[in-house]
Amino acid sequence: MVLLEYKELELLITRVREISGFDFSGYARPSLLRRASRYLTKHTMNLPELYIHIEQGGKAVYDFIQEMTVNYSEMFRDPDFFISVRSEILTYLESYPAIRLWIAGCASGEEAFSMAILLKEAGLFDRSLIYATDLSERVLSSAREGVFSLGHMRTFSENYMLAEGKNSLSDYYHVAYSKAVMDHNLRKNIVFSLHDLTGDGVFNEFQMVSCRNVMIYFNLEQRRKVFKLLYESLGMFGFLCLGKRETLRYSGFEENFRIINGHLNIYQKIK
Template sequence: MVLIEYSELEMLISRIREISGFDFSGYARPSLLRRASRYLTRHDMNVEELMQHIEPGGGIVYDLIQEMTVNYSEMFRDPEFFIKVKSEVFSYLESYPTLRFWVAGCASGEEAFSLAILLKEAGFLERSLIYATDLNNRVLNAAREGVFTLSSTRTFSENYLLASGKGSLSDYYHVAYSKAVISPELRKNIVFSLHDLTGDGVFNEFQFISCRNVMIYFTLELRQKVFKLLYDSLSMLGFLCLGKRETLRYSGIENNFKVIDSTLNIYQKIQ
């Protein structure tokens, strides 16, 4: 593994910002160090060599950005979260004639597909639209295809059953060429789109926003900026969902929300 110094990382962050406009300065440094080191190791180069190859209009800087952004998820990750959403959130949203959901930092689409299944089983999917966004175009392309390995579906299926799914996860995909392909019926209600939480603005108003396991990679200052964006994107009495290790504390907007579940970090906007 090629190891880099913090000073070298800062130079790299500055160079990426200069070339692409993408700003990693608000990201937690340990995570960036690991990912930058992994990129250098894979391409058998050091920081100095990488800096020489980063140039305007070149593909390397965008390849590096893709590598340094986080893109891991599972379908029905944290099954108890989905149980709580069904029991505490859907009972409130069932009266809405139309519903808009936002999965921010959607990676390869696992949470968006999980939410679509949840909505399908609750009878809400036909009047719902799910916006699933990420800043990593590579994983967004994978999400649009909705194709997963059969080995990953074993974990997904276990999670689905633990989340009190009504049937079998296999009801929502078919097998083709030893891959699992998500049903078109689920995919037609999902819009996958490029969006940078740290730099882009409000693009719609939502009754439900899931931004789970994203904030842990940001500094406090950047978290506060992103929380403001999420707040402005949420309709009154809408729901905001964070990851288990995340919290609204020190967000600057905590007093505008009612806590629905303090362990699973589900909140409702009340002002």
């Protein structure tokens, strides 16, 4: 495996920013170093050859950025999170005539579909709209199709049961050509679109924002910028959901939220 050094990685970050405008400088270095080294090994390149490749611009640099970003999730990942959303958030939001949710960093759409199922079982789906965004158009294209392998669905079904789902997960998809295809009625209230948390701005006001397992890839300065974006995207008394390894600490917005669930890092905007 090709192993880059940190000083080489910094030069690569600068070059990608100059070519594409995409800035990796806020991402955690160990993760970037592993991914860049893996990219070079996979494509049998050394660093000078990578520079020549990405300097073509266009698809070459775009594909490199896609492989450098993280795009993995599961349906009903962390089942206790969805139990808490049902009992502590949806019971609060049920009084709203319209509900807007934002899944930031949605990967292939697993959490968006999970949230759609949760809303449907709570009787709130028809007045809800889920915005699911990611940096990668490749994974968004997959998310829009709503197609998953049957092997993954076994894991997703286990998560769903642990999340105290009211039915069987198989009620929400059909099988075609050995793939699981999510119900069209679930997809109609989900909007999948491109959004870069590190560079793009506020695009709506939400009652709930889920940005789980995304902050861990940013450094402190970048996290603060993203927290500002999430704060400004939430309506008053809206809910912010982070991953189990993430926290509002050092965000600069600690006083603007109250803790709903300290273990799951669920917060409510209070000022």
